Amino acid sequence: MPRSNHPRRRTSAARGAKAAGGWNDDDGEVGLNRARLGIPATESAPDGVWAVRTITAGNAQKVYTCPGCHHQVLPGVQHLVVWQEDAMFGAEAGLRERRHWHSNCWRGRSYRYR
Numbered sequence: 001m002p003r004s005n006h007p008r009r010r011t012s013a014a015r016g017a018k019a020a021g022g023w024n025d026d027d028g029e030v031g032l033n034r035a036r037l038g039i040p041a042t043e044s045a046p047d048g049v050w051a052v053r054t055i056t057a058g059n060a061q062k063v064y065t066c067p068g069c070h071h072q073v074l075p076g077v078q079h080l081v082v083w084q085e086d087a088m089f090g091a092e093a094g095l096r097e098r099r100h101w102h103s104n105c106w107r108g109r110s111y112r113y114r
Contacts, residue, residue: 042085046111049085054078055100068105080106 040051057078064073073079080101087094101109 040081048087051083051085051094052106053081054103055081064100066102066105067099068101068109071102073100073102077102079103082106 040053043050043052055078057076060073060077060079061075063075064079065071066073066079080103081098082101083098084094085091087097
């Protein structure tokens with residue numbers, strides 16, 4: 001009996017994980033969305049441990065306000081997305097409070113508490 005050339009159906013759980021941009025695809029490779037965005041670097045500073053992800057100019061599609069200079073981060077401008085890894089209310093709270101910074105503003109920020 002000849003083998004069928006139809007692909008096997010995926011389970012609904014596998015489809016949901018893939019649609020959500022999960023780390024692994026069905027074959028164990030890194031998800032395309034995660035690979036495109038990159039893995040965040042971890043930086044330690046006097047004000048905590050921070051996850052820093054670079055957003056390329058091609059992926060920058062919205063307008064944000066930089067907390068360092070209070071100017072707009074315009075679409076098409078490379079910038080950083082930063083969130084606190086050791087947030088008081090957990091990692092999910094830190095991720096919800098992430099901010100988009102100009103690269104120079106993040107590098108030159110002061111650690112003084114206001």
